[in-house]
Amino acid sequence: xxxxxxxxxxxxxxxxxxxxxxxxxxxxxxxxxxxxxxxxxxxxxxxxxxxxxxxxxxxxxxxxxxxxxxxxxxxxxxxxxxxxxxxxxxxxxxxxxxxxxxxxxxxxxxxxxxxxxxxxxxxxxxxxxxxxxxxxxxxxxxxxxxxxxxxxxxxxxxxxxxxxxxxxxxxxxxxxxxxxxxxxxxxxxxxxxxxxxxxxxxxxxxxxxxxxxxxxxxxxxxxxxxxxxxxxxxxxxxxxxxxxxxxxxxxxxxxxxxxxxxxxxxxxxxxxxxxxxxxxxxxxxxxxx
Amino acid sequence: xxxxxxxxxxxxxxxxxxxxxxxxxxxxxxxxxxxxxxxxxxxxxxxxxxxxxxxxxxxxxxxxxxxxxxxxxxxxxxxxxxxxxxxxxxxxxxxxxxxxxxxxxxxxxxxxxxxxxxxxxxxxxxxxxxxxxxxxxxxxxxxxxxxxxxxxxxxxxxxxxxxxxxxxxxxxxxxxxxxxxxxxxxxxxxxxxxxxxxxxxxxxxxxxxxxxxxxxxxxxxxxxxxxxxxxxxxxxxxxxxxxxxxxxxxxxxxxxxxxxxxxx
Numbered sequence: 001x002x003x004x005x006x007x008x009x010x011x012x013x014x015x016x017x018x019x020x021x022x023x024x025x026x027x028x029x030x031x032x033x034x035x036x037x038x039x040x041x042x043x044x045x046x047x048x049x050x051x052x053x054x055x056x057x058x059x060x061x062x063x064x065x066x067x068x069x070x071x072x073x074x075x076x077x078x079x080x081x082x083x084x085x086x087x088x089x090x091x092x093x094x095x096x097x098x099x100x101x102x103x104x105x106x107x108x109x110x111x112x113x114x115x116x117x118x119x120x121x122x123x124x125x126x127x128x129x130x131x132x133x134x135x136x137x138x139x140x141x142x143x144x145x146x147x148x149x150x151x152x153x154x155x156x157x158x159x160x161x162x163x164x165x166x167x168x169x170x171x172x173x174x175x176x177x178x179x180x181x182x183x184x185x186x187x188x189x190x191x192x193x194x195x196x197x198x199x200x201x202x203x204x205x206x207x208x209x210x211x212x213x214x215x216x217x218x219x220x221x222x223x224x225x226x227x228x229x230x231x232x233x234x235x236x237x238x239x240x241x242x243x244x245x246x247x248x249x250x251x252x253x254x255x256x257x258x259x260x261x262x263x264x265x266x267x268x269x270x271x272x273x274x275x276x277x278x279x280x281x282x283x284x285x286x287x288x289x
Numbered sequence: 290x291x292x293x294x295x296x297x298x299x300x301x302x303x304x305x306x307x308x309x310x311x312x313x314x315x316x317x318x319x320x321x322x323x324x325x326x327x328x329x330x331x332x333x334x335x336x337x338x339x340x341x342x343x344x345x346x347x348x349x350x351x352x353x354x355x356x357x358x359x360x361x362x363x364x365x366x367x368x369x370x371x372x373x374x375x376x377x378x379x380x381x382x383x384x385x386x387x388x389x390x391x392x393x394x395x396x397x398x399x400x401x402x403x404x405x406x407x408x409x410x411x412x413x414x415x416x417x418x419x420x421x422x423x424x425x426x427x428x429x430x431x432x433x434x435x436x437x438x439x440x441x442x443x444x445x446x447x448x449x450x451x452x453x454x455x456x457x458x459x460x461x462x463x464x465x466x467x468x469x470x471x472x473x474x475x476x477x478x479x480x481x482x483x484x485x486x487x488x489x490x491x492x493x494x495x496x497x498x499x500x501x502x503x504x505x506x507x508x509x510x511x512x513x514x515x516x517x518x519x520x521x522x523x524x525x526x527x528x529x530x531x532x533x534x535x536x537x538x539x540x541x542x543x544x545x546x547x548x549x550x551x552x553x
Contacts, residue, residue, distance in 0.1 A: 006468075007466070011386070012388050014375060022431060022435040023397050023435065085305075085308055089305060089309055107320075108317070111532045114516055115532045122322055122334055125335070216405045220408070222407070223498050244503065254411060254415070257408045260405060
């Protein structure tokens with residue numbers, strides 16, 4: 001019915017070329033480089049090897065990976081525990097106040113996240129706001145060592161990533177059909193039961209999206225651990241950054257990144273498998289949400 | 290019947306406001322400290338020594354910092370504009386046409402959106418090195434446009450997706466060219482999404498640290514990179530003033546765009 005038209009190609013071609021050139025090609029390049037070797041003069045020597053991946057099994061790197069997973073995991077969990085009730089509150093506001101509240105969540109983003117992390121450093125310091133308040137209220141007698149601890153890193157990560165948890169949860173909770181909850185309550189379900197058997201299953205896509213969007217980037221945010229964590233609380237991002245910008249071992253840095261991507265793929269696969277199994281068991285289908 | 294399981298009304302109400310209050314406190318106390326220290330006489334911001342505007346003057350004379358902020362804004366505005374243009378075209382392609390590789394395009398958009406910044410950062414660095422693109426304005430523009438693109442495509446696409454395609458076919462049957470149909474129907478329709486996509490890209494670009502620190506060069510420093518090198522030796526309050534000014538600028542921009550949208 002539609003005649004061939006030059007506009008069709010104007011809309012299809014540029015964006016596809018762009019994605020091939022700046023997304024597909026660079027990603028393939030990372031994969032290839034991750035199997036190459038380091039060369040002091042040329043950065044990369046094209047002798048293909050698995051060494052970069054076997055090197056990851058070194059206890060030193062395993063420990064950083066493990067600590068990083070742990071920090072990111074705690075961050076995702078805290079974001080979820082804080083974000084879920086918050087998104088619930090947001091979704092049930094009237095349209096006016098809701099728009100204002102959403103706006104208030106976005107505003108901090110207009111200050112660069114590095115500068116916001118620096119502000120957190122000021123707050124957590126020995127003479128920072130938290131210690132000053134605690135001292136004056138007489139809760140502690142000597143200032144607490146908050147900075148350069150895992151706590152500080154998680155505090156910073158949650159601060160920067162919290163909105164990424166709230167927004168997908170909110171868009172899911174907003175679509176939630178409240179008559180289902182009322183029906184369950186009418187049939188005698190308690191609050192807890194409603195939450196566990198109705199609300200959480202129905203908002204699972206949002207929970208998973210939010211968790212992944214927080215968990216994966218958290219491991220890469222080297223500037224947060226740099227500013228707040230000190231030398232003991234490194235993230236995978238710090239290792240990658242060092243390999244690229246100071247040790248000049250690009251192949252190893254690439255291998256670490258590929259490992260991160262594979263981890264992301266596995267997590268998503270696990271999610272899709274799990275949701276398939278739920279569907280087969282006659283549960284609620286994603287597409288009905 | 291179920292009432293006996295629930296907390297007394299005032300308790301839940303209290304819990305609700307405690308949660309909402311703490312979240313906003315958490316989000317805004319650092320911002321407040323940041324802004325306040327821009328007006329603080331004390332250099333390291335550990336205590337309040339009185340109100341001053343001297344940091345504004347210092348900032349004005351700090352050409353390094355002013356240049357970096359200017360570069361950040363130039364990169365944010367140009368990459369947001371480019372990403373919105375490409376994203377709109379891409380969203381129209383996904384919405385209106387069938388073509389080979391359509392699923393693959395969707396896959397690329399999804400993968401890019403889910404990839405951690407650190408992975409995108411090294412991918413950009415590698416491709417720029419491979420193609421001989423020197424690190425500076427162009428590398429920043431390409432990288433920022435690319436990481437904003439999935440967001441603009443999705444924002445515009447989800448707006449178009451609620452729209453009945455047959456109106457366009459009708460316009461075509463009545464003799465309008467494809468371009469006229471898109472220009473007269475789809476573009477006005479997707480205006481709010483275009484503005485939202487642009488603002489989102491502008492925000493993401495201004496906020497970025499990770500990707501920029503891999504693809505910016507010494508010849509074209511942007512704000513986070515400049516500040517990152519300052520943080521180690523202690524940031525002076527000029528940075529706070531600058532952050533405050535940029536916050537006010539972004540706020541004005543958004544309120545202005547909302548006002549324009551409402552007037553339309």
